Amino acid sequence: MRRFEEYNPVSVALYFASVTGIAMFCLNPILLVLSLLGSLSLFFLRNGRREGRSHLAYLGLFLVLSLVNPLVSHNGVTVLFVINDSPITAEALAYGVAAAGMVISVLYWFRSFTQIMTAERLLYLFGKLSPRLALVLSMGLRYVTLFQAQARRVRQTQTALGLYKEDNILDHMRGSLRVWSVMVTWALENGIVTADSMAARGYGIGKRSHFSRFTFGRGDWILLVITAFLFMMTCVSAGMGALDVMFYPSVRMAPRTPVAWVGYASYGILVLLPIMMEGVVKIKWKSFVSKI
Amino acid sequence: MLTIPSQKARSFLRWLIPLVLIPLTVILGAVVFDEKRHLWISFAVALLAVILFLTGFERRAVGSRRMVLVSVMIAFCVIGRLIPFFKPVAALTVLTAVYLGGETGFMVGALSALLSNFYFGQGPWTAFQMLAWGLIGLLAGILSKPLQSRRLALLFYGVGSGVFYSLVMDVWTVISYHGHFHAGLYLGAVVTALPYTVLYALSNFIFLWFLGRPFGEKFGRIKRKYGI
Structure with missing residues (x-):
């Protein structure tokens, strides 16, 4: 048991x-x-x-x-x-x-x-129902942490460049919007590059296999x-x-x-x-x- | 997942589920369960509607670029839902639908609900959130022409979708509690949920106000640069 x-x-x-x-x-x-x-x-x-x-x-x-x-x-x-x-x-x-x-x-x-x-x-359950759906969800899940880490990096860079002071609310909001804008552009392009890379490695040609640790x-x-x-x-x-x-x-x-x-x-x-x-x-x- | 090779059979299924299966579920539910258990019927209908679109997504050879873009937008929605009080999920869904089409919008709305509930807690309400946000996206895709050209229409749609989302979730509240739809209880639920309704509408308005134009530019740029 x-x-x-x-x-x-x-x-x-x-x-x-x-x-x-x-x-x-x-x-x-x-x-x-x-x-x-x-x-x-x-x-x-x-x-x-x-x-x-x-x-x-x-x-x-x-x-x-x-x-x-x-x-x-x-x-x-x-x-x-x-x-x-x-x-x-x-x-x-x-x-x-x-x-x-x-x-x-x-x-x-x-x-x-x-x-x-x-x-x-x-995701293991969804993968049994629909591999494509499980892929979309697991990629989304990975992007959540990836984007948070990337946003932190962009913010630190902007702060180091002196573009971003957090002591002023208006400045803080403007800075946040700028970081957000940078992030969206980066994420969309990054997504396209990922997709192209997947296609180049033969995604969609054969049957997908996926790893799971459940027996x-x-x-x-x-x-x-x-x-x-x-x-x-x-x-x-x-x-x-x-x-x-x-x-x-x-x-x-x-x-x-x-x-x-x-x-x-x-x-x-x-x-x-x-x-x-x-x-x-x-x-x-x-x-x-x-x-x- | 099963693939149906014939184009005709696929389009037949796309009409069969909304026009026959969903009404049949409602009628059978009313007859067999004696109108006592609307919870199950509405749950089944919500699930059927969501499955309809997901199977369409699975069967059609959606380009992998579009698929990755869906994951990207879902991730933004999930991160956005971590913001206290003001949630940009519906606004982001609408923007995706307007620039990338209704079906993509439905996927982003429905799957954001599913994925963000990994953090916020899954439950029977997940199906209703999926349906509500998915429909908001789908409708925005259908209305994409006026929403793209007129900013006022976009903001108005945002406010409307906030109210719509709240009304759908109130239906779920009443049905889950009472077992079937009850007009008095529904009215009560709508009134007690009024602050939330206003909050949803307001946050959609704010986010569409600030993000509408920049997102349009960014999507336009991506489309031009990579030829989607």
């Missing part, structure tokens, strides 16, 4: 697609609690106490999103109180809380997604198959109507039949997968360290 992020990007991307897909599709409270717990614990497991402040912003977003729905939607039979002749209902509030929980859990899944799926991994081994297959299986089981359960929830006119959940339990269990295991992997690897690491 490896760390979750060390698996092949194809398996990891499929995992994130299934787990967020189900969370966005079903407004079922049990699934949402599972999704919320899973996304939060994965994020905390990977980051610990770092990013402490940002969680407050997400909590605030959760509160705002929960309260928006009862203010605009007045469906539902249980009236809590009346503001300006419009009733605030418990059902609308419940819907708001569920929707807010969904949004927050998806946001946390994507925070982990952004951390795990680095540019290199995403697709047995473990990646296992993760892929388990993910697909659990996703299918949850989908079948949802498709049979076992996970349905009605918010209006009153909150009603479908009866908890064995089919529904299969759905909940599948999604629960799906959510637990990365947490389990990270946990096992951490315990292994600790035990190795203690043996030294």
Whole structure:
């Protein structure tokens, strides 16, 4: 067993697609609690106490999103109180809380997604879909750092020539514009030269091969198959109507039949997968360290 | 990626996706999902529209010069997005589209959204940003003649595209939260997003004001010098 992020990007991307897909599709409270717990614990497991402040912003977003729905939607039979002749209902509030929980859990899944799926991994995925697109993106990514370095060089040269004083705002702006202008001209010409050089070396003649350090081994297959299986089981359960929830006119959940339990269990295991992997690897690491 | 050799089949596909597949997705979505899950439908539509152009880009033998220029402009957009508050992404997309054509503009807009989100965080909203900026570029390419000759038209287009971008992203906000489109919520989202709308429009105006003419000269020079 490896760390979750060390698996092949194809398996990891499929995992994130299934787990967020189900969370966005079903407004079922049990699934949402599972999704919320899973996304939060994965994020905390990977980051610990770092990013402490940002969680407050997400909590605030959760509160705002929960309260928006009862203010605009007045469906539902249980009236809590009346503001300006419009009733605030418990059902609308419940819907708001569920929707807010969904949004927050998806946001946390994507925070982990952004951390795990680095540019290199995403480019590997795009390269499988379209080599030309992956080339454009990876060249763009390289140009970002190249241009920043070049802009620094141009600025230093201009400063050394005495053309650029940073103590005056107007002068600073004029200088920045000049650097920008130099950069654009240089970058466009540099791009054309690069393209010509590529053409001279035979770009576009044969099939493109590209380097990647990812292999697709047995473990990646296992993760892929388990993910697909659990996703299918949850989908079948949802498709049979076992996970349905009605918010209006009153909150009603479908009866908890064995089919529904299969759905909940599948999604629960799906959510637990990365947490389990990270946990096992951490315990292994600790035990190795203690043996030294 | 699959290449389709026949010119006819390619142009057929270019009409099939926007005229048949996208409406079909919307109608099927409305019928099968009982209008409950517009999130998925709009997500699929946004993705289909983006894929349409990307496959066109892949299939056609786009010159490698044009391809590298797209990467260069994407890099400028990504660096520009690091500027606090005033983001030149839409302005740069418009300028690229005006001088290098609508399809290039679409590529620059859509891929800038994708690439800059490597830094800012990917999510379901990426598809909508790609679509919004891509369409801004595409339309600017179609209107390139008046936008090139009249500065006022260019500035006006910049302001309009800022508002357009904000309105599209508000649709995404409402749909992601509510599951389907809700007029009241949309109005609320538009009103709360008003400062951002003004900021987008203003920054497009400022950047097009300062960069419009110099960029035109530089693109013109490159075109003359290398014969693109």
